Amino acid sequence: MxxxxxxxxxxxxxxxxxxxxxxxxxxxxxxxxxxxxxxxxxxxxxxxxxxxxxxxxxxxxxxxxxxxxxxxxxxxxxxxxxxxxxxxxxxxxxxxxxxxxxxxxxxxxxxxxxxxxxxxxxxVPGLLAGSLALAVPLIFGALGGVIGERVGVVNIAIESQLLGGAFTAAVVATLTGSPFLGLIAAMVAGALVASVLAAFAIVYFVEQVIVGVVLNVLVTGLTSFLYSQVLQPNAAQLNTPPRFDRIPIPLLSDIPVLGPVLFRQTILVYIMYVAIFAVYFAMFHTRWGLRMRAVGEHPKAADTVGINVGRTRFWNVLLAGAIAGAGGTVFTVGNGIAFNQEMTAGAGYIALAAVIFGQWHPLRATLAALLFGFASNLQNTLKVVGSPVPSEFMLMLPYLVTIFVVAGAVGKSRAPAADGIPYIKS
Structure with missing residues (x-):
């Protein structure tokens, strides 16, 4: 030979x-x-x-x-x-x-x-259940982040999508008395915020990180203004949202440890389970996923074989925004809590860290979000049991975990090759 x-x-x-x-x-x-x-x-x-x-x-x-x-x-x-x-x-x-x-x-x-x-x-069941509750918005945000970055758009605006979803869900659910309509409205709000990101980043080739940061500031200021000027004076009419009821799944909810944690939840959590599987399956086992990943890795090659890069990116960024917006529902309708200023408290940035920790993979990003939720809930549990660990240290714990992740606990991570790079057709 x-x-x-x-x-x-x-x-x-x-x-x-x-x-x-x-x-x-x-x-x-x-x-x-x-x-x-x-x-x-x-x-x-x-x-x-x-x-x-x-x-x-x-x-x-x-x-x-x-x-x-x-x-x-x-x-x-x-x-x-x-x-x-x-x-x-x-x-x-x-x-x-x-x-x-x-x-x-x-x-x-x-x-x-x-x-x-x-x-x-x-x-242990209470610790894990509380961790899952705190991780739900992070998981929705991380799924949206994975879709956006896999298609080549850096989604720094997850925070604004969560906050916009929380605000819209509270108002719509209060006006209609339906938490499901609040969920739909939150997804629409998230998609609207994402449409601004998509328009500036994909159509006008503006720096994506800058657009995302501006959107976070804009939505934070807008929701804070509407809260103080509209919601507070009319709290009974506009800011008393109903909540989703818990739906135990027969037999599964009786399993020790996992039953109370996973199968005595609201419909929003069950939707999250479906979303995790759907995003994973569609991303790696469907034509949509193949096209999306091709656009994020090598847009010029994708364009050569007939894929409309701009349109593929635009609609996937909207989808990512809708998923992140659904996560915002957790802060209000998901728990029956009135909207408050900046109530997402940086959850969008933690979700973005979960995307990187999860190496732009939906299942790994979900595990990362669960880890962050666990770290956040740990301080509450130790406070309840009377641990002498200083509360200041416990408040630092979620951010220490973030540093642990960013420092490289999972080794070298490689983002999609065209992530954050505008595609200008020659």
Whole structure:
């Protein structure tokens, strides 16, 4: 066989090897060392009880009682071993697998809970249910962000889409008495905000990040003005939204731990489950998804085969805005809470971090959003059980997790090649 006629395949592609990137093992090691130092400087003794089941579960599982000192140091040893294993993967030119980072996070979180709640009882179903509740708007926002960036448009405006959805849902649901109409209105509001982003970024080639930041400021100012001038004086008529009722799913809702968390929810959460699967399936298993990803990776090639790049980007950005707008419903109609100024509190930026953490993949972005929701709810749980951990530290926790993610806990991330780059047809 003539070797010169054989196709030349780079060794890295042929063997599945990747360029060494030491960020992941370094970050895992640093967090392990920081936690070990924390335990040494502030030792805790006694036992921590993890309540696994609720009284309404079909099968009531016994509480898990762990000795704090032993549990913490065993978890630190496991975390150190995982950091070392990550280094081995990198040394062998292998990508650090997602399961390794996930196990590391679970082990370190378990150790932190055992240490922080020494002598107390942690209701695990309540902790997880609260985490899911806080993660729902982040998941909707992250799904919208994934769609927008996969098609080549940086969606910094997720925050404004969530806030606009929250405002519109509260007003429409109050006027009509229907939370479902409030949800639809929120999606329309999110799509309208996204249409402004799409028009300036795709049609007029304005810098996408700047447009997104301006939209966030604009919607924040507009909703704050309308709240103070219109909603507050007429709160009973315009700002007392109904809420979605919880709908337990028979049999599934009785499963220990997972039942109360996943299957005793409102229709909005069940819609979120469907949206996660639908976005994943459509993105990777349909012609729409193939066209969308082609436009985000190589718009010129997509244009060559007959795909209208501008139109594909425009309509997908609107779809992303509608999904993010649905997430805004959680802040008002989802919980039956009146709209308040800036009530999204930066959730859109956290959702954007989840997109990057999830490497522009809908399922991974969902897991990242769940992690952020868990970090946010952890401070509430520890406050309820009377943990002596300073409240200021707990308020920092969600942002520490964000830093952990951005610092490179998942290794090297590559955005779609044409993300943020306007396409000017030659």
């Amino acid at each position: 003539n070797t010169l006629s054989a196709p030349l395949t780079p060794p890295a592609v042929e063997t599945g090897l990747v360029t060494r990137n030491w960020k992941a093992p370094i970050v895992l090691g640093i967090f392990t060392v920081i936690f070990a130092i924390l335990v040494v400087l502030a030792p805790r003794d006694g036992e921590t009880t993890f309540r696994i089941s609720t009284g309404s579960d079909a099968i009531v599982l016994p509480d898990l009682i762990v000795p704090v000192i032993a549990a913490v140091w065993i978890c630190i040893a496991i975390a150190a071993a995982l950091a070392g294993l990550a280094a081995v993967f990198v040394q062998r030119h292998r990508k650090v697998p997602l399961w390794l980072t996930t196990v590391f996070v679970v082990v370190l979180v378990f150790a932190f809970l055992a240490w922080a709640a020494a002598g107390q009882t942690i209701p």
